[in-house]
Amino acid sequence: MANKPITDFIEKHYLHFNAAALVDAAKGYKKHLEEGKKMLISLAGAMSTAELGKSLSEMIRQDKVQIISCTGANLEEDIMNLVAHSHYKRVPNYRDLTPKDEWELLEKGWNRVTDTCIPEEEAFRRIQKHIFKIWKEAEENGERYFPHEFMFKLLNSGVMEQYYEIDPKNSWMLEAAKKNLPMVVPGWEDSTLGNIFASYCMKGELKPSTMKSGIEYMTFLADWYIKNAEDKGIGFFQIGGGIAGDFPICVVPMLYQDMEMEEIPFWSYFCQISDSTTSYGSYSGAVPNEKITWGKLDITTPKYVIESDATIVAPLVFGYVLGW
Structure with missing residues (x-):
């Protein structure tokens, strides 16, 4: 019998409530x-900085996920961790930091994400000089790509290998780039690299049109859903709330209502890991049944909500799916 310590442990002990x-x-x-x-x-929050790549990369390798929706932060922070991991700084007492402590971190180039500080010079700037060349080259050739496609070009070029500081197999973006995994990155503009791209546009060094837009991401996703859903639908595993989940889940009612594709299947599995409690007007805290009224889920769609910390829960779920 195969040794499955994670599977065996959670089946024995996780018997009630959120477990x-x-x-x-x-x-x-x-x-x-x-x-x-x-x-x-879908990846919201700071899952890449939480090193979810250690399990998500294996999910990608074993074809347990066919498309990813993520924030711009998760897109870039996996690569930042790949190339600058040894420069990261952990602040376990982050709850005790004063505004003065936070200011001192800023002055030293430390951008804090909960208990982890990302080093600006080694992480952001190390990527910036290389990605700018790829942006500029595409523009000069009259080419346009999505944010994630530019990142795939960066990784597949091998130019970042000189900086690798973790085992490459633990980078989910590297695995996604190898497979050219379908992705959508809604609201990419609010990420660090999105801000940097905008600054080049303001300085006249790049044109906004070189980067494909959110509307183009939606039409890409719609085409992908039509081709891949068949009559079965697609599953939706949502980590956190926000735009990473809100954006892609809307593709089904858009196809049904606005494209009048009445045979399009609903999402056929739904799970959300969230610590956003059910509340008035909180989309991230909306129970799955509310999504039925918006034409996203069917009455028969299996629905799960795990109200807990995704950094604890997601690796366990992935471990179970992978047979660990």
Whole structure:
């Protein structure tokens, strides 16, 4: 019998409440794939800085995810961790920091994400000089690409290998680039590299049109859904809330209502890991049944909510799906 320490542990101990919801969702995820259906994973928050790549990269390698929606921060922060990991600084007492402490971190070039500080010079600037060349070359050739496609070009070129500071197999962006995994990155403009790109546009060194837009991401996703959903639908595994989840889930009602494609299947699995409690007007805290009223989920869609910390929960679910 195969040794499955994570699977065996959670099946033995995770029997009630959010723990049980985790197991149910993980079993549902496996069943979904076994039925020949595809899965979208959405990444909000700072999951890349939390090093989710250690499990997500294996999910990509083993074809347990077919498309990813992520924030611009998660897109770039996996690469930052890849090339500047030894320069990161952990601040375990972050709850005790005063405004003066925070200011001192800023002055030293430390951008804090909860208990982890990203080194500006080694992380952002190390990538900036290389990605700018790729942006500029595309523009001079009259080419346009999505934000993630530019990042794939950067990684596949090998120019960043000189900086690698972690085992490359733990970078989910590297695995995605190797497979040219379909991705959408809504709201990329609010990321660090998005800000940097905007600054080049303001200085007249680049044109906004060189970067494909959010509307083009939506039409790309719509085409991808039509081609891949068949009559089965696609699964939706949502980590956190926000635009990474809100953007892609809307593609189904858009196709049904606005494109009048009445045969388009609903999302056929839904799980959200969130610590946003159900509240008035909070989309991230909306229970899955509310999504039925918006034409996103069917009555029969398996639905799971795990109200917990995604940095704890997501690796366990992925471990279960991977048979660890």
